Every structure is written in structure tokens, then in C-alpha cells.
Amino acid sequence: MRSLQPTPFRRHHALCAALLAACGSPALAAEAELENERRATELDRVTVTGEIAYRDRSDATAPTLSYGLDYFQRFEPLTVGDMLKRVPSVGFVSDVLEYDGARLRGLDPGYTQILINGKKVPGAGGDRSFYVDRIPAELVERIEIVRSPSANRSGDAVAGALNIVLRDAYEFDGGYLRAGAMHFDDGKTKPVLGAVGSGEFAGGRLLGGVNVQGRHNPKRKRSDRFEAPGGDFVDREDQSDVRDGTDTSGNLSYTRDIGAGRLRLDGFYVRTDRTETEHSREYDHASSRARERLLSVNDQKVDIDQKNLVLGASYDFAMAGGRSEIDLGYARFDDDRFDTEQETGYDNEDSPPSFDGFEGTRILTDARDREFSLKLAHKREFGATRFEFGVDGVDKRRDSSLRTSEVEAKKEGQPLPPYAQFEHQRSRIQERRADPYAMLSGKNGRVDWETGLRYETTRAKIDLRSEENAPALRQDKDYNLLLPSAHLRFNPTEHDRFSASLARTVRRPDFDKLLPLTLEGEYGDNDFVGNPLLRPETAWGLDLGYERRLGRRGVVGLNLFYRKVRDLIEIAGTGRPSAKSLEDHEEAVEEFLDEHPGAGPVTPGYPAFDPDSFLFTAANVGDGAAWGAEFDLSTPLTALGLEHTGVFLNYSWLDSEVEDEFGKRRFNNQPRFVLNVGFIQDLPEWGVSFGASYRRQGGAYSRVLGEEVSTDYGADLEAFVEKRFGSQIAVRLTGSNLLDASKDEAFHKFDTFGDQVGRDYDEYERETETAGPVYQLTVRYAF
Template structure:
């Protein structure tokens, strides 16, 4: 058995290391500014503190290099994004997958890798950012408002993940270490990157192996209403375990008047999610006599994420031309088995009531082929750029389900067989021409442009085996203007203003014309292939000031007016549950009145209380907020070796649904990040801490209303450097044992939700312990 004292010892050891470092007097030394992008990892090893970069793009952009995050040894891009302004998550504790820029659903945020769109497993077209190891990344850009030469799928903004490339990086490094979790599990960490001259060009290659583990504990208490009687309690262990294997290559060579760039990456995820839960009819007892059910669920997940790109930029016709080809593919295969033994609570103690199991086999494959042709040239004092982006997207999804049961206690479940199959295929072809002008006049940098996005989609779906496939087609086009101004007040101060029209295309699952029974309580859901995309006009106003040589402070205000919001609406048709209840009532009536027919006294009349719902474009919404960020050394206070980081975002929104006004679902009210790094040059050491707090979020859909509260997250590190090539880091994350608390209001029907007639009220608490990581880096 693992002693609880060991966990406390590790926690105190890290705290003592931090306190001892604090007690050492610092020697203030002015650190020379460097513009060298090719010494990224050596900068980290030599102890220079990195700050947020000041982007020179006219469109409002924040840029964060890997060295900004690296002292805390992030595992994934998700771990990196949790430190930047306005990015929220509603994932499980210690999981950072669906990035929510400005707190909006991940489908409102465009995820780019090297400036290109990438497919993902999410039905809302989102990309799981925790599937990309942090070691592949050179920098992350937050593009608050899009330009005409980029896709307009960015209502909340875009996150551009720029991977290392051979032209920007020189040298190499090795990284090795291990992570220790509070359940005693140890996972390996290994990475290697090297770059040099090959065949007249430059080649970069990297490999990375990242152990993943997340043990959580959950407890749920259920009542018949918020102030009602206790119903049952569920204790659950939830462990996510796996390994990510990744590699990337980049080759750059000058050919003729241009430069050829080839790059690619591959990430394989092997992951298992295991949940074990017990339900009791007592709020405190774990007595076998109080047991209501035993549930075991295991999900085996294998994911492959790959991207290949070729780009040639060359002089032509008095300007600069670009040809860009790309192919990206995402595969997600899941093997989900859930088995439950139930006990009848009417007996004392509860008696065996059945043993059932469900196996779901899921397979999703999403691929995109892209082509870009562009040309830019001087036009008087301005610059003109025009081009066309093409995209061919194909997404196939198959779901096979088998349900089995055993009636007698001790009897094993029969083999899973007779799988019911659902399948779909979605094709989208886009051809998006654009025209953009930019220039500089005095102290003003400006950019304006038009983008016309056309989409031709085909949907083919099979709801059940043996049924004829349903086919739907839809074409639409959208004109997306954009304009950006940056006024350089002084060498250190600048104002920016941006306006742009953006788009969010419908969720794949909302488009499929298949009926999902009891998707919302007793209500069914039918997809709508005629959905139009949501569009938004957005405004950003910002101010940025440079502090000394390396510091920067900024404030940004944003507003989005979203039109044609997609919401769940009723069709008026009775649900499968209502029809089944009606058939049962007729059968009971005929048993008592043989030979009776419709119209006979007392013959049951269909009076449904649950219905079929669908998705439709209804109403508008507003999103607005303020974003503040600060990243600077404390040179003005005589502390040149002390760096501080602070960003705070206040977020709000308004949406009208069938129940009244609410915020956009799961938008946190605020996101706060604050931290510091202290370098001790004479000792070759550094230490620092980072604190994160996300505001409460609320979600309301048909049949369920959820309030989510996140606990604070504290991380810390201590680093010792040996010369200019070796660094050893000890990091601790989740040092406050962060929790996620959710309150669920559950209803069976729309009428009951309006009348506040609860089916169930549930309070769930999820908690995870600290994680410690020891890493050695060697730069060469």
C-alpha cells in the first residue's frame, strides 16, 4: 500500500526548495536582449527569462514562444494554452483538450498548425489541442481578428500553433525525465531534436515520447430536487492512462528565386480510460447492504494525427508568388465497453436485479487536402495580395452498438454480437478567393480585404443496418470583409482597431438526418442538413505599451454580434418514448376491453409530453469582454532577473433560448493567470510559480442545466543549470489539488423544465492530486 506520507514528503520537499531559493539574495544583472531565433533551447539553458513577443502583424496578434512556457515543462499544447489570455477549458481536471477562446465552444475557435486548418475528432469541427506535444512547438499565436488571406472560421479568434522548422532552429537537444502521479504511477518523458545542413538546404528532425496519466476521484450525490430528498450516492474512480508518440520533419532549401519548404508531423495516441463506480442508497455508508449498482467502463482509444505540407515561394511577374499544398488526416478508433450489475432497492438488503453490458465500437476518419495559390506585389505605396484557397474535406464515421444481459446472479454476460450499425459520410469542397491591400502611411499601418468563401457539401447517412441511405446536398457562399488599423503613437505605444466578419459552420452531428432517441431526457433529436452557418461581425480595440527593452502590457476590448445562432427547437412530433407509452396504454386497454376500437369510451388518446427536437437557425447573440495582459522584467525596481506575468480576461455574452436569456453555454466569467520567474545567475539557478483561476460557467440545453465551478491551479518549478548546455528542472503542477464541482438540474420533458419539475438534481465533485516532473535537458 502506498503511504500517504510519501506524497506529503514530496510536496514539502518542493516547497522547501522554493523557499530556500527565495532566501538567496539575487544579483541584479542586465541581460542583453537577443533576437536570435535559432538558439531557442540554449537561451532556456542559460537562464534568460522569456517574455511575450510583440507581434508586428497589423491584425491584432499575440505571440508566445516556446521558451515563454518551457520553464514549467508543459506536456501538450493544451498545457501551454491554459497560460494565455482568454482561453478557457471545461474538460475534466488536468485535461486541456477543447480550447475555448473567449470562453466560447471550441467550434468557435479556429485551430491552425503552421497557419493551415487541420481536421479533428470533434463533431463540432474542433481540434483537441492536448494531442500535440509541446516539444514540437516553436511558438503560439493568438490571432484575435482574421485577415482576408486566412479562413474565416474564427468567430472567437484563431490559435496558430507554429511548429519548429529547419530554417529557424539550429543545433539540437535531448530531453529525458519522468512524471510522478499521486497514485504512485511513474510515466516516462523523452524528446530529441536536431537540425543542420543537408543537401544544400537545412533539415530538422524530432521525436518525442510522452507518458500520460490522470487519476481522478469523483463523488455524485443525487436528490429528487435541489431542496428535495436524497436518492443515491455514487463513488467513482476515473483513470486516464496512455502514451503519445510523435515525430516531425522539416526541410528548407533555396531553389532559383524562391524557397522550398517541406514539413510534416505525426502523432500517435494510445490511451485507455477506465471508470469504476459504486452506487449506494446511503449518503455516507459503503456497506454492501447499501449497494445499488456496480459499474465498470473501459474505453480503449487509438488516434493518429498526421500532416504533410509543401510550400514554394518565389519571385514572379514583378512580385512574390506562393504555391502551397497540404494533406492532413485524423483517425479516431474507440472500443467502449460498459457493464453494470444492478440491485433492487425495494428489498432490504437490495437484491440482484440484473446484469447488463453495452459495447460501442466507434471509427471516425477525417481528411483534408488543401491547395493555395497566391501572389503579392507593390501597388504604388501599398501592397496588394490576391489568391485562392481550395479545400477538399471528407469525414466518415461509423458506430456499432451491441447490448447484452444476464438474468441470473452469477451468470456471465453472453458474447457481444448483433451489432447495430450507424454510418455517415460528409464531403465538403471549398473554393475561397480573396483580395487584400496593406500599407503604411506615416504612423499608421493598415490592412483591408475581402474573402468569398464557397461551400458545397454532400451528406450520406445510414441510421440502421439495411435501411436506404439518406442523401442531402447544400451549397452556400459568404462574403467576409475585414479591416485592421494600427496607430503607432510613439516608439513604445500603439493603438489598434479591427473589424471583420467571420463564420461558424454547423456541427457535423447536427447536420446528419438521423434520429437519436432520448438524446435530451425523454426527447429525441433529429439532425437538420439544411442548417445555415452562423455568422458574426466582430470589433476589437486594443492598446499596447512596451516596457523597457523586453516588457509589454496590453488591453483589448472585443465585441461579437452572432447571427443565425443554431439552437435546439421542437418539431411538434411525439418522441419514440411517447409513442411506446401510448402503445403500452392501448395494449393494457385492449386487455381489459377485448374488441374495442378507437372512439370507444376510455380508449387512450395520444397526448405526448416528450417530442422530437431538431437544430435550427434562430435568433442572435452577443459576446463581449476585456482582455489585459502583462509580461515584463522588474528592471524599473532594480530586479532585472525577476520576470512577472499576468493576464486577466473578463467575459460576458447574451443568448435567448426557449427558457429566456442566458450566456453562451459554458463560457466562464473570467480567466486569470499570474506568475513569476526568478533567475539566480551567480548560482546558475531559477525558480518560479504560476497560478490560474477560471470563473464559473453555466450551460442550459433541453433536459439539463449545469453550473460548473473550477478550483484554482498552482504550479511551481526549480531549475539548476550546469554550464550553458545542461539544465535540470523539478516542476510540480496541480499543487492545490484542483477540483471541478458541477450541479446538474435534470428534466424529462420541455414542459417539466419550464415548470421546474425535476427528474433529478445531482451534485458531482471531481478531484485530482499533484503531479511532479523531473526533466534533464542537454543542448548541443
């Protein structure tokens, strides 16, 4: 499937390319010849072709990789997350078959900036991250990996930025219908339906699309728990975990030339209706056949209703010898969760095991995130130099509500009290930003350059109401940051390209770490309280790259990166005792006074207060660094006489160093490597294509107060076969997770800081999660 431009635009573009090829430099001629060849395969409307798509060579001076939808589409990705798992350096620590929080360079999702059409949007994560598996792949025109930012975009991109460019009415002509079904290993079948159309409307061009896709992910888990590594067995848990739901989405784009400028209106809406159901049984015997050793039955159901809405309006027009732009945006994210967890305990001394109590917890979570944005920008040429300046304004408000309630019963069949008495906590975080910037860029022979300054100003207000009628706690926090950037690209030949980038970036504190709310028992027996005075993390980043054109369509590249992070936010002690330590001491004092009436602190044997668990907080504690090498290859094997065979390979080696209260470690959950390799074979005389893709992610390690986790991931194999009927119909069968990928985790759990230092375990757990293959049959009809 191809997205096309209107015929007049294509003719003008082809004429310019031909002139460049005739009288320009050899490098420009080669690029123009490639562009003409690509355009020659396109008709006036969307068509079905067997042409293999490769990674695009970006014209941006900042280091950028560009992947069109065609690069991914043969494997029928459902979401942007499914697309991103194939590109360099993007890792995930989600559950099997889930790709939500993208980790560029393997770093926490909060270090990666997610943009939609170049604009930052709010998301579900308390770490300010955006779940990329909430955006259907069918809305996307291309994905850009921006390894180092420019001054005209927000600096929240320590690891880099992932720009999701949606389909545009000006560039897409015609339409198509898509219908299919997915079949899962538990026998469940889910529908996939979509339609996209574009054409002339009201003096401009209008594009509209709708997409409905079923989501289903049946997983199996087993956990074995021990007193310590190599220690005595404690219990095991067998669990089923099923994620089921439907994503419904729509998008509109309207473009029209008005006067000396161009008006563009766009928007998209995604609703996720999802249910997560877990059922598990715990036994005090390692054998799966020992059903009579039942300890408990646990059930958890989470109903999730999420809505994403993004609206934009921009007008680009000629002014004062240059071009100016006015850009308005509104983004909204709503997240409602209804979480019920119930546990029934059993006494397995009886045969069969008898009822031994019931406990239930209900948690209602509501989050509302709103962002209004305004951008004013002006560009103009001064000879061979371009000057751009402007200001970005953002007004963000995040409201969250958390209600919890617990019930219990001691006798089987006893009526349970209603989930009526909820503890209610509400918070609001407001941020207002005004970020002026200025950039200079130009071209000098074979050298392209760009440099700029961005000054980000932030005014934040944090309000917390921990009880229904309690007064709100307010904290204000302002900070300003100067973020310089510079990019250089050298083209020694028409095929070779060297690049270097230096930029300062920022990561703002997680919302959850800003709220001055005390959470008892958050880390083992230790409590945690947020810190509204946290400073943002900043980082200096260096990227060095080399890229070579292979023939007319292939590209190979190597990039080295380094990030030095300042004011790293980590968990730190306050020196104050935890609520549990205070409670234990009070109980000890009461017991002593019962035995020694009238005693006081000077009485021999009076309990001394010696807490072993404490209150911790988030603090700016020091520095960290991340570095690595990224290799990518995308090319046909024309040199071997296999012009209809395309191969794809990217490999990223990742490393880092952070120092916390326990010593040195890598950044939490950073995989040691990410590997993708695959091929596509086209048989044009038969109208058939087939291919396969293999992905592997290296092991990761995470250490926080009270818990250390080692994670290993199984390999993921996908394959497809496609049959085309003329230029309008394609039938495609894809299979994913063909190796029954697994996620294996080892949890080292401790009650207190001292226990963790001394390796005095509370529990050691090994968990394995697996899922079966998924098959999808899809029919596309182009018109």
C-alpha cells in the first residue's frame, strides 16, 4: 500500500528532480534519480505493490532515522509499539506480547520523548511517558527516531525522541479497506477492521480514517518462592493472566491553501476498552500435581477505560521576506481504572483444604491530563544561512484521584461488608511553560550545519488533598534551563555521510515522586514520601555517526552515543523511622509497662527505640552515564543478483553506570543489547511475497529499595506470506510469537535497608511468563 501526493504536486516535484539530476552535483543527481524511481511506481491512487520498502535516508541535519509505514506493514503490526520493536535501540520490559513503554537506548520511558506530528502529548505513565501501544499502526505514515534534539523542539529527550507522523491529507490520495481476524492459542478470535480515504473537499484536501481492532493476550505464569537463593522452598503460584479489549480510533486531516499560506487541521481519537483478568492458586508444594496442598485462591480484575484526543490547527504563511507559523494544539488523556482483588485462604491441614478467611481490596483510579499548546515561529533566509526563531507555550494540568477500600471475612459464607468506605486522595499538578528558541542552519559545500539555543521556563504548582475534607497542601516550584544544541553533517561523497551532534536535554521529575504523599510499606517495611522540591535531571549528550548509501535503495549506518546525566533522581533516606518501626516500638513499650507498672525510660530493660525501617524520599543524589553503539542495515541484495530480496538488520549494544545507596549499577532495566534481523522475498511474476523477522533483547537488571530484579527475555519470531491480485487486492497471513517467547524474572526481596545490604532475605522468587503464537489473516482492498 502506498500513500500518494496529488498529481500537480508530483509533476512539479518530478520536474525539479530532473533538473537537479541534469545540472546539479552527483550526490543530488543520485538522490533525484532514486526519488524519480520511487515516484514512478506510484499511480494517482493507492495501489497494492510488491515493492520492498527500506529505511529512508533523512534530509534532517540532526541525526534522524525515518521508517515509513511500508517498512513495517508486511508483518501487519497492530500498534505503534509493534512497529517500534523492529527499529534500533528500542527496548521494552512489558509483559509478553505487550509493547507499551518504549525505552530508547534501553533507558526508562521517561527519558524518551514521544511526539505525535512533532508535538508532545500527555500519557498514562506517572513518569510522564506515553504508552505507544495505544496508537493503532494504521494511523501512521512514518516513524522518525531523532537521536539528538534541535532547539525548535522540547528538550525532554535525554535518550532521544520518537516522532509518530500520522497520515496527512496533502500526501495521501485514494483509499483502502482492511478487514481481517486474529486467532490466539486459547482459541479466541478477534476482528480487525479499518478504512482510510482521501480526496478533494471544500477547496482543499480531506483525509479520514477509522480503525477497530480486537486486543487479546492470554498468558501463563508460574512463580516459585524460596527463603533465599538456594534456600528452602516456601510456596508456588500458578496463574493465568488474560488481557482482552477493543481499540477504536479515528483520524481526520484537512489541508487547504488560503492566501499566501496553508491551513492544516488535524486530529485523532483513540479509545481503549480493556479488561485484565488474573486467576491464580498458591500451593505449599513444588509439584503441579499436589492439588491438595492448596494455600489460597486469588482473583483480580481490572477494568480500564482510556481515551486519547489530540487536536491541532496550524497556518504557515509568507511574511516579512520569510515564512511564519502559528500552531495551536489541544491534547487530552483520560484514564479510568476499576481494580478489584480478592484472596480466599485455605487450611491444607484438612483434606480437602478448608476455608480459612477472605480478604478483598478495591482501588478506583481516575487520571485526567490536559495540555494546551501555542507555537509562534518565523523562518527566513540570509544567503546560504537560515534563521529561525520562535516560542513554544504549554499549559498542562494533571488531576488524579485514588480511592481504596478493603473488606474481609473470617467465616465461609459470611456476608461481606460493602466496598463503601473508601480512603480518598486527590492531587493536581499544574505546569506552565514558555520556551523561546533561536536557530541558525546552513550548507557550505558538502557540509550541513545547525546550531541553536532553547530557554525553557517552568512554573509548577502541586496540590494534594489526602482526606475528603482536609485542606489542600500546596507547593510551588519554578525552574529555568538553557539548552544549547549543535549538529554537523559532512558528505565526502554522494554515498557517504558523517555526522556529529552535541545537545543538552532535560528530564522532569515523575509526578508520583513530586506529590508530598506518604505511602506506608511502599518498599518492604520502609515508607516513602514524595518531594515537591525535586530539581529536573539534565544531560549532555554526544552522538557520532556514519551512514553509507548501498546502491540506490540500501542504507547502512553506525552511531555511537554518550549521555552524562546530572542531578540524577534516586530514592534516598531521610533518617526518620517508618510507621512500622514506630508501631513496633509502641507495642514493645506497652508490653513492658503491662509487666512493669509505673516504669519509665530510666527503668532497666525499658525498650530502646532502635528502628530497622525508615522513611525514604526522592532526591537529586548524583550523576549517571549511558553509552552504546547502534548499527543498522536495510538493503536489497542487488549486488548478488537478488534485487527482489531485502534484508534488515539492526543491533544495539547498550551500557551505563549509576551509583545509588547500595553501590554502582546500570540504569534500571536497560537491556544489554537489542537485535532485529529479517528478510523479505518478493516473487513478482507470481504476485507473492514472504518473509520473516527475528528479535532478541538482552537481559536487564533493576535495583530499588527493598527489591532487586533480574530479567531475561526469550526470542520473538514472526513470519508472513502475501498474495496480490492485480493492483487493488492483497491477502496476507502473518504469524507472531512463533517461538512461544518467555519472560523470566528473579526477584530478590528485603524488608529493610540493612537487610538488603546484609543480604538477609525476606523472600526469593523466580517467575516465568509465557504466551503462545498469534495468527492474523488480513485482506486489503485499494481504490
